[in-house]
Amino acid sequence: MDLQLSPGETAFRDEVRSFIRERLPAEIRERLHRGHPGRKQDIVAWQRILHERGWAAPHWPREYGGAGLGTAERLILVEELQRAAAPQPLPFNIAMLGPVLLRFGTEEQKRFFLPRLARLDLWFCQGFSEPDSGSDLASLRTRAVRDGDDYVVNGQKIWTTSAHHADWIFALVRTEQAARKQDGISFLLIDMKTPGVSVRPIVSIDGQHHLNEVFFDNARVPVANLVGEEGRGWDCAKYLLASERTNIANVGLCWERLDYARELAAGISQGDQSLLDDPKLGAELAVLGAEIRALELTNWRFLLDPEIGRKNPGFASVLKVKGSELMQELTTLIARIAGPAGLERRDAEGDAALHPLAAAASRYFFYRAATIYGGSSEVQKDILAKTLLG
Amino acid sequence: MKFDLNEEQQALAESLSRLLDDHYGFEQRRAIAGSPAGWSEAAWGQLAGLGVTALGIPEAFGGLGGGAGDRLPVMQAFGRALLLEPYLASSVLAATAVLAAGSEAQKDRLLPSLATGEVRMAWAHEEAQGRHAALWVETRARRDGAQWRLDGVKPLVLHAGAASRFVVSARVSGQPADKDSLALFLVDAGNAKLRSYRLVDDTPAGELILEGAAAEPLGEVGDHARAASAIRATLAAGTAAACSDMVGTMETAFALTTAYVNTRKQFGRLIGEYQALRHRISEMAVALEMARSMAVAAAVAVDDPASASAAADLPRAKLAIGRHARALCQQAIQSHGGIGMTEEYAVGHCLRRIHVLDQLFGDVDAQAARLARL
Numbered sequence: 001m002d003l004q005l006s007p008g009e010t011a012f013r014d015e016v017r018s019f020i021r022e023r024l025p026a027e028i029r030e031r032l033h034r035g036h037p038g039r040k041q042d043i044v045a046w047q048r049i050l051h052e053r054g055w056a057a058p059h060w061p062r063e064y065g066g067a068g069l070g071t072a073e074r075l076i077l078v079e080e081l082q083r084a085a086a087p088q089p090l091p092f093n094i095a096m097l098g099p100v101l102l103r104f105g106t107e108e109q110k111r112f113f114l115p116r117l118a119r120l121d122l123w124f125c126q127g128f129s130e131p132d133s134g135s136d137l138a139s140l141r142t143r144a145v146r147d148g149d150d151y152v153v154n155g156q157k158i159w160t161t162s163a164h165h166a167d168w169i170f171a172l173v174r175t176e177q178a179a180r181k182q183d184g185i186s187f188l189l190i191d192m193k194t195p196g197v198s199v200r201p202i203v204s205i206d207g208q209h210h211l212n213e214v215f216f217d218n219a220r221v222p223v224a225n226l227v228g229e230e231g232r233g234w235d236c237a238k239y240l241l242a243s244e245r246t247n248i249a250n251v252g253l254c255w256e257r258l259d260y261a262r263e264l265a266a267g268i269s270q271g272d273q274s275l276l277d278d279p280k281l282g283a284e285l286a287v288l289g290a291e292i293r294a295l296e297l298t299n300w301r302f303l304l305d306p307e308i309g310r311k312n313p314g315f316a317s318v319l320k321v322k323g324s325e326l327m328q329e330l331t332t333l334i335a336r337i338a339g340p341a342g343l344e345r346r347d348a349e350g351d352a353a354l355h356p357l358a359a360a361a362s363r364y365f366f367y368r369a370a371t372i373y374g375g376s377s378e379v380q381k382d383i384l385a386k387t388l389l390g
Numbered sequence: 391m392k393f394d395l396n397e398e399q400q401a402l403a404e405s406l407s408r409l410l411d412d413h414y415g416f417e418q419r420r421a422i423a424g425s426p427a428g429w430s431e432a433a434w435g436q437l438a439g440l441g442v443t444a445l446g447i448p449e450a451f452g453g454l455g456g457g458a459g460d461r462l463p464v465m466q467a468f469g470r471a472l473l474l475e476p477y478l479a480s481s482v483l484a485a486t487a488v489l490a491a492g493s494e495a496q497k498d499r500l501l502p503s504l505a506t507g508e509v510r511m512a513w514a515h516e517e518a519q520g521r522h523a524a525l526w527v528e529t530r531a532r533r534d535g536a537q538w539r540l541d542g543v544k545p546l547v548l549h550a551g552a553a554s555r556f557v558v559s560a561r562v563s564g565q566p567a568d569k570d571s572l573a574l575f576l577v578d579a580g581n582a583k584l585r586s587y588r589l590v591d592d593t594p595a596g597e598l599i600l601e602g603a604a605a606e607p608l609g610e611v612g613d614h615a616r617a618a619s620a621i622r623a624t625l626a627a628g629t630a631a632a633c634s635d636m637v638g639t640m641e642t643a644f645a646l647t648t649a650y651v652n653t654r655k656q657f658g659r660l661i662g663e664y665q666a667l668r669h670r671i672s673e674m675a676v677a678l679e680m681a682r683s684m685a686v687a688a689a690v691a692v693d694d695p696a697s698a699s700a701a702a703d704l705p706r707a708k709l710a711i712g713r714h715a716r717a718l719c720q721q722a723i724q725s726h727g728g729i730g731m732t733e734e735y736a737v738g739h740c741l742r743r744i745h746v747l748d749q750l751f752g753d754v755d756a757q758a759a760r761l762a763r764l
Contacts, residue, residue: 002392003458003690003699072391244758260441282762287713289761290684293715301393318676360450378669385668388675 035359065118082252099243127171163212187233192333193210207363249323313385325369403463428594438507451501459691469638476549483513491620512553514544522756550596575605591742641723643740677714709757
């Protein structure tokens with residue numbers, strides 16, 4: 001048993017740390033450290049800086065613009081980025097679509113899309129959920145009907161994060177009514193500028209616009225944009241959800257939020273007592289620190305084990321359930337630490353955004369979604385129970 | 391990073407599990423708990439035969455030279471079996487104290503027979519007012535000519551009745567919480583009064599009453615820094631052992647529960663088909679995985695106390711495992727319904743053991759308070 005990084009891993013971690021320290025623009029860091037979500041221009045700027053260094057797509061092979069890093073190095077990179085309040089490489093491009101194209105894409109698709117995904121020349125969004133297909137994703141109804149060299153797409157997607165920023169969408173569409181609902185689904189890449197594609201914003205309870213509805217009204221999509229076989233899109237979807245697990249637990253983000261909770265508490269005082277001197281708060285922070293450490297070690301223990309999928313087929317659900325719960329507890333605690341002073345609604349732009357409490361409440365509200373998106377906690381527990389009880 | 395057992399550890403864990411499966415089922419354990427001593431010399435002899443009593447003792451003193459990492463799978467197997475024998479008391483706590491505080495001559499004299507399991511010792515450090523303070527000592531040591539004598543009361547001495555000798559903490563001066571005037575002593579069982587009792591999980595224990603009890607200094611009486619650090623090392627070894635034991639106990643509670651919900655039928659269906667129970671089982675599995683990882687963290691923190699993460703990892707491990715173990719065992723009882731409440735069924739004994747282990751070496755709240763001060 002050994003919990004130390006190897007000398008090579010330590011050197012890599014130090015390299016990542018000094019790279020972030022030297023290259024991460026202070027303004028981007030300051031905003032994220034206060035809890036704000038990354039703005040489009042910040043995410044693009046930072047991903048290009050990472051791309052120059054070869055780290056934008058940590059797990060892709062080098063020949064397609066990836067870093068070809070092993071598991072330990074990927075974990076280190078992700079954790080260090082999160083802990084330093086740096087934006088993550090856009091997950092839709094890097095963690096989701098990239099692996100699907102590498103596995104199912106044609107050589108032409110790989111050559112065209114992968115470099116653009118890595119450099120964030122194209123911003124993708126994810127078109128999976130529909131109004132009547134949330135946890136029961138395979139019941140989706142958006143239809144694509146073949147017409148010559150095109151598919152004609154009709155239907156609606158919902159909860160589409162950053163569709164308003166996106167150049168393209170990867171979408172699950174129904175190309176055939178099959179006996180089994182998972183059959184007859186296809187995986188299509190759709191240019192958002194295609195006539196018939198429209199986006200309507202959904203403002204969420206944090207008061208911000210992250211989410212959208214995306215409508216397809218006789219949108220014509222070239223058949224060349226089909227990924228994998230027609231009718232086998234469910235394989236792509238499953239692969240997408242199963243391929244890149246380095247980000248599931250968000251351990252670095254949890255540590256970063258714990259640091260911020262401490263920093264906030266240390267800066268709030270009543271008389272000569274800092275909030276950090278309150279034993280009840282001290283105990284809450286201690287419990288969270290212990291829980292994050294447990295998640296961190298579990299994350300490493302699972303992901304470093306090449307046999308984990310066989311030994312513990314529900315492992316990803318363990319990480320998702322625990323990681324999302326901890327992020328909720330941390331963001332809730334930060335809102336409680338902010339107290340009444342955190343109630344003022346502050347602008348997410350300009351100087352107001354740099355107030356230490358600017359995002360305390362809005363992030364608390366936003367993170368209620370963490371146990372809903374990416375497979376809700378209830379779905380995760382169903383999956384896990386199936387592996388445990390049959 | 392490595393979380394897996396090495397080959398030797400794996401082999402010992404397998405032999406131990408086989409032994410305990412064959413000879414230490416729940417009914418055998420009940421019989422042992424109901425016997426006058428509350429533990430079994432025969433079972434102890436079998437454990438010693440596998441070498442587990444020699445595990446933490448250096449080779450120079452007849453041991454195997456292992457550490458907390460080597461003890462992890464052993465304690466985990468003991469937790470799984472709800473084992474009653476004096477392993478924690480003698481092979482972990484007393485042996486660690488002798489190793490950390492004793493002179494070379496004392497180690498030579500005491501450790502080889504601890505390693506073979508022939509001799510059992512116990513650790514007498516708790517104080518009535520001590521609660522979770524690590525270095526709270528009221529028992530006094532005084533000189534009587536060439537003889538040291540101890541006055542005080544040491545409650546919660548695990549397996550006091552099985553020990554021929556005690557390692558006792560005492561102070562030569564100062565107030566109960568002072569750490570600069572502590573010393574450790576050896577007291578022969580014949581020189582102290584003992585009130586024996588059982589803990590709520592059936593573990594034999596006792597209260598040691600020291601009324602001018604003749605005592606032999608363990609190491610130098612004047613070396614207070616060494617005494618305090620030996621006490622800390624002993625409590626750290628106990629903490630890591632308790633962490634591993636709790637993980638084993640959780641595994642038993644979890645296994646009983648998954649088996650039960652897949653057998654018990656109500657309203658014409660297996661209760662394991664009901665989503666409320668399925669989700670609870672999943673939550674228990676998450677808790678168990680967190681605890682497994684932290685048991686490794688605790689063992690590594692004890693074996694490499696100078697590493698950057700050790701100072702926080704040990705209290706974090708005891709805290710996280712204590713919380714998850716209690717939650718898991720409570721849910722295990724709830725999932726069983728009435729049968730889970732009965733003395734003659736194992737799952738309730740898991741909670742009883744967890745409650746004891748949580749209270750030893752600082753409970754969840756005490757660990758949180760320690761971490762808040764770090």
